Amino acid sequence: MKKPKIAFFDFACCEGCQLQVANMGEGVLDVLAAFDVVEWREVMSEKWDKKYDVAIIEGSITDNHAVERITKIRKKANILIAYGSCATIGGVNGMKNNFELDDIRKYVYGESYKFFPTELTKAVHQVVKVDYFVNGCPVYIPEFVAILKAVLQGIPYYVPDYAVCVECKLNENICMYDKGVTCLGPVTRAGCNSWCINNGNICYGCRGMLSNPNEKSARDVLAKYNIPIELIINKMNMYNKCREII
Amino acid sequence: MEENQYVVLKKELFNDFITRLAGIKKLVAPVSKGFKNFAYEEVSSGEQIALKYIPTILPAKKYFMPQNETLLEFNTGKKSNVEAFVEYEPVTLFGLHTCDIAGIQCLNMALSERPKDYNYLSRKNFITIIGLECNEYCDEFASCHLVNADFPSGGYDLMFTDAGEYFIVHINTESGEEIVTNTEIFNKAETFHLNELIKIRENKRKIFSNEVPIERRHIPELFDRSFRSNVWKEVGERCLSCGNCTNVCPTCYCFDIRDELDLDMKHGRRYRVWDSCQLEPFAKVAGGFNFRKERFVRQRHRYYRKFRYPVDKFSRFFCTGCGRCTRTCMANISLKETLSQLVRESEDRVWKRWL
Amino acid sequence: MEKMALKYSSYKSEKAEIVDIKKLTENEKLFRVVLKNKGSLDHEPGQFVMVSLYGIGEIPISVCSSPMISDYFELCVRAVGKVTRSMHKLKKGDEIGIRGPYGKGFPVRILEGNDLLIIAGGLGLAPLRSLITYVLDNRRDFGKVHLLFGCKEPKDMLFSDELEQWNKRTDMHYSCTVDRASPDWAGNVGVITTLIPGVDIEPSKTFAAIVGPPVMYNFVIKELIAKGIPEQNILLSFERNMKCGNGKCGRCQIQNLYCCQDGPVFNYEQIKNLSEAI
Structure with missing residues (x-):
């Protein structure tokens, strides 16, 4: 079997998710043995102008140049993977959508803001078709590897559609709510093996919301812990503001 | 009570005993995690063990049915080769309450039913169980009396009962007796020790009583009457479908089976992981139809799997009264409260018929 | 480990x-x-x-x-x-x-000597094909054999060669219907229940075997009961998600029954009061 040609691209992001691959340690050798990396700005200078078997997209789509570029990549790519929260759900870049676009442009670029057109932040699938989603800020490497295997096998990967609580409980963590701390685990999609909570942090909702959360009951639970709903919505919007774009 | 089945361990020798026990094979016991949470973890000394503890976050089933367990290993390609395995670890579990022992008894029944689960059955023979009797309730969430799990009733190798200055220890199996012999730290039980045990049990009978206003033998009928009860709708409205109640349940054993290949696509394994009937995708078929789409249907299914269905099949409840599901539920769905509501609603119906 | x-x-x-x-x-x-x-x-x-x-x-x-x-x-x-x-x-x-x-299949020994009304919706024809071919292989052991088949469109028709052969056989009555016809379709159009009243059988000595999409069962059963077929003579096979086949993993459970061990074939009397069945 010929090794699939794979390329990494970054849009609006911190490129930290790509760094996760570089941080894999020895595991990265197995990945490199299975694929032929043809373009990856963060680690190599070569470019590739032919078709890609797999294009991995980090970052969200924030202006018309990005729309053009991602559309071109999509046309050249057999399989397109949205990689990291910015790409899969818009991520922190989505916070821009809390403001009027002109206001935010003035704030960032000052007087000359007119020369810097911008658009509402979008996740990649809100612009082009996405075949695989690697959620997380940053991505969880074991899940990324599982998705690469699915790509090699030509089978779909289903992001778990149940709460982070499931994995968190299996890891026998003390519930953050027992500690008196607010956590987005109950409404966030699992798949990260409750990575943050295992390490003493809360869940920030970086993997996106469940498709069918019990909103009414979630409100009751918050009331039980005396947590204002606005606080949770704000926390949720840190990563998930783009979900409002249909 | 036969005296030769009992021995005594002085409290001041407890730490010595644990050190010696840990020398035999891997030793697991309840350990405090803070914030009133406990977990079964490996220990090597007595100080690490929380002798006074409420049920751990996960029950001891995690040793009998690991969360991620290899069933098969295989090579792919033209000359495929498949091997079936059981992964096991010789381990002694110390300090299990009677509720958790009852949980293992339930799993034993369910997984030894034909077609037998040889992975489970092979593994369980490597596990030694040492119980620790509760002389009082752990907290208000327990309902062990209702389901007849408040007193020791088999399922262990040794059972420790706290009698103040010492533990009275019941030897239930030959492998329990080996521990007693090999640790060389127990004393022979005298008649007054046994009398003390009888007193402790009598006192327990005063403390433990039905936590829900219904007699045990009437529970199956209550469930027969309650399938279309509104109580389920209320429970379903509150359920967040996080699956906590089933993951922490000592008698839940539903699972998923998955495949995983190495990156070279040549070798792989088939493994099973814990799964939960409370999660939305559980009963969905490939075409998309979901046979238990609604939350209340899933919650109702959980309760019937505890209190009704196993009664016909195994003549016992698959609830051990440990209270974990209630303790862990963020939405405050309480097992005792749900049962009480069913009882009240059922009584109301009876009255209405008479009036 | x-x-x-x-x-x-x-x-x-x-x-x-x-x-x-x-x-x-x-x-x-x-x-x-x-x-x-x-x-x-x-x-x-x-x-x-x-x-x-x-x-x-x-x-x-x-x-x-x-x-x-x-x-x-x-x-x-x-x-x-x-x-x-x-x-x-x-x-x-x-x-x-x-x-x-x-699992438990169709109780063929019990079916012997009786009339059969086999009702297949879409892919439901697949499991029923094992019954139909068994019956045809042992044709003299059974009474009248009727097969009703329904699918979405003519192009979705499974085993069309065999359906044609079965249609020609004199010892078997076959009729089919489609939800949506194509221009060259000359047969019936409509739901499968419309075919049931026209079937000529002796209800008391007939067994019905039904397999199809979940939505089909209730409508068909209602029609069969109206025709006078006893409840225990109505056989259904269910599709469920299954992981183990050993009655353990819990996915295929219909209340107290495990589809993989107790089914997938049930008679209507067994399951009519089970709310999660159909």
């Missing part, structure tokens, strides 16, 4: 080879399978096997060939999920794993 080989495992499959593949429709293929180290599969009509594609997964598929054939068996697979789509990519000569057969 230590590892020990298991001599007996409820999860290990037999090696099997795909000896023939036939495309039935856009979405369905028929696989002919031979067990490599074992003789016959020895199944009953209506039973299923667990099919393994190592590295991808394992799924339940009902056997759709007659138990009278012992050299091979056939599986009709619609490409809908991860495993079935991958299965469609397999070629002649490829190896798969087979466990089973599992």
